[in-house]
Amino acid sequence: MFELFSGLDFWVGLSLCLALAFVLAFEFINGFHDTANAVATVIYTNAMPPRLAVVMSGLFNFAGVLFGGVGVAYAIVHLLPVDLLINVSTGHGLAMVFSLLASAIIWNLGTWYFGIPASSSHTLIGSILGVGLTNALLTHIPLSQGINWKKATDIALSLVISPLVGCALAALLLFLLLKYSPLSKMHKTPDARRAVDGKKHPPFWNRLTLVLSAMGVSFVHGSNDGQKGIGLIMLVLIGIVPGKFVLDLNASTYQIERTRDAVMHINQFYQRNSDNLADFLALGKGLRSDTPERFKCDPKQTEATIGAVLSSLSSVKDYRDLSADTRAQVRRGLLCLDDTAKKVSKLPKLPARERSDIDKLRADLTATTEYAPTWVIFAVALALGLGTMVGWKRVVETVGEKIGRQGMTYAQGMSAQIIAMASIGLANTLSLPVSTTHVLSSGVAGTMLANRSGLQGGTVRNILIAWVLTLPATIALSAGLFWLASLILS
Structure with a gap:
């Protein structure tokens, strides 16, 4: 880990430390912001003591x-377009990362303070969109190219559909539980069980299900939300110290050969489908790839890009044998080839079988560019796990008592958690990326409706307002911060 600071200017090194600290702070805040969603039901139903619940949740988030x-x-x-990812400079990268992280942290802290189960996923995605759109305005490119709109649409659909599901x-x-087991004690609230049965904890099997599903939610939450922090750190590292992180320097000879073979095979794929792709890729036109100050991926430069990548990787067994500039050029070429392959796979004239082949080749193309060092994964796991162990109380009360007009029953807690665990695991x-907050909160709301206990309009209204406002608010906030930072840099 510490070798990444070797050879860096003092101020660049300091900026790198601050950027990494910002990302880990975001993950820590994400931990205590979202932890209540994983442990709300087990704490509210007395299935686990609060301190034990948050510690166990932290460990499962870590895992x-x-x-x-x-x-x-x-x-x-x-979400950011490939042209921005391959042209990010040190100053530009710092401005981008600090702007989107500051925006995300401010919104997360604000919603946590008021006890509103807002989504860290929406917050982060809105911040990234704001940076991408502002970058388009500053660099005078169309807004349609400022964001990877296809990826943004896919993510938006997952964020909207998952809570409804x-x-x-x-x-x-x-x-189903009410229909086939209407007299079970699992349909009691904690207060009713204490008053009628004189017992504090739920029945054994209900308690076990609540505990296991809560830890399952914690695990899938860590997997989904932790990866967002990993992606942010890789943006930081590639933007500030590109020579050491544009490619996986620990890639084995086999992985490098696999990447090189993928480039060769994709070239063969294009030649094989030249009847459908000749115009789109300008096949056989002999176009030469240039290297302007701001490189732009162009499908018509594909043959030249393939030639440049194969030339750079010829006989290479270790990425460390390449110069820093060559590594950057290889990554740029691989990302452009992947971007073009993605566009080719959407062309209507391409047969379904060939479309499947090119999707498999894309996975091999990015095998050594889409990675994360072990220390990055561990650092994010630690920040998220520790954050999970604090700050849970405000949102637990909202989820347990303020969504429905009556308190949550054991069966409701089980139903909401089991569905949340399955939904996030599938995502x-x-x-x-999906929102643990929204999936679980909407699950609780669904059980309240099924139980005919009704919803508390004020709480639901606040959650929906936060849901609706998070994206535009964070887009505007990160856009403003990035514009100001770029103004200062210029």
């Missing part, structure tokens, strides 16, 4: 980050 992979991390990173499925699960496998 979720360690074993979660980096798919969601780069889904977040690729969580609400419906949690309501359905509770309905992780699809590399889609």
Whole structure:
């Protein structure tokens, strides 16, 4: 880890430390901001003591980050268009990262202070969108190119659909429990069980289900939200010390050969489909790739880009054998080839079988550019895990008592948590960022409706207002901060 500071100017090194501290602070705040969503039901239902619940949740969040992979991390990173990712400079990268993180932290702290279960995912994504749009204005490129709108649309759909699905499925699960086991003690609230049965804890099997599902939610939360921090740190490292992080310097010879083979195979793919792709890629036109100050990916430069990447990787067994500039050029070429391949896969004339082949080649193209060092994953896991252990009380009360007109029953807690765990786990496998806050809160709301206990209008209104306002507020805040930072730098 510490070798990344070698050879750096003092001020660049200091900026790097501050940027990393900002990312870890965001993850720490994310931890205590979202922890209540994972432990609200087990604490409210007395299935676990509060201190034990948050400590166990912290440990499972930690484990979720360690074993979660980096798919969601780069889904977040690729909200920014590829042209911005390959042209980011040290000063530009610092302004970008500090602006989006400051925006996310300010909104997260504000909503936590008022006890509103707002989404850290919406907050971060809104901040990234604000930076991308402002960058488009500052660099005089169309707003349509300032953001990877296809990726933004996919993520927006996952953020909108997942709470609706969580609400419906949690309501359905509770309905089934009410229908097939209407007299069970799991349909009591903690207060009713204490008054009628004189017992503090839920029945054994209900308690076990609540505990296991809460830890499951913590694990998938760590996996999903932790990856967002990993993606941010990789943005920081690639922007500030690109020579050491543009490619995975620990990649094995086999991984490098796999990357080189993917470039060769994609060239063969284009030649094989030249009838459909010749015009789009300018195949056989002999166009030469230039290297202007601000490089721009162009599908018509694909053949030249393939040639440049293959030339750079010829006989390379270790990325450390390449100069820092060559590594940056290789990464730029690989990202451009991946971006072009993604556009090619959407062309209507391409047969379905060939579309499947190019999607597989894309995974090999980015095998050594979409990665994260072990210390990055561990640092994010530690920050999120520690953050989980504080700040939980404000939102627990909201989730347990203020969403419905009556307190939450054991069955409601079980239904909401089981559905949240399954929904977020599925999103992780699809590399889609979702909001733990919204999935669980909407699940609780769904169970309240299924239980016919009704909803508290004021609380639901505040949650919906936060849900609606988070994106525009963070877009505006990060855009303003990035514009101001860019003005100062210029």
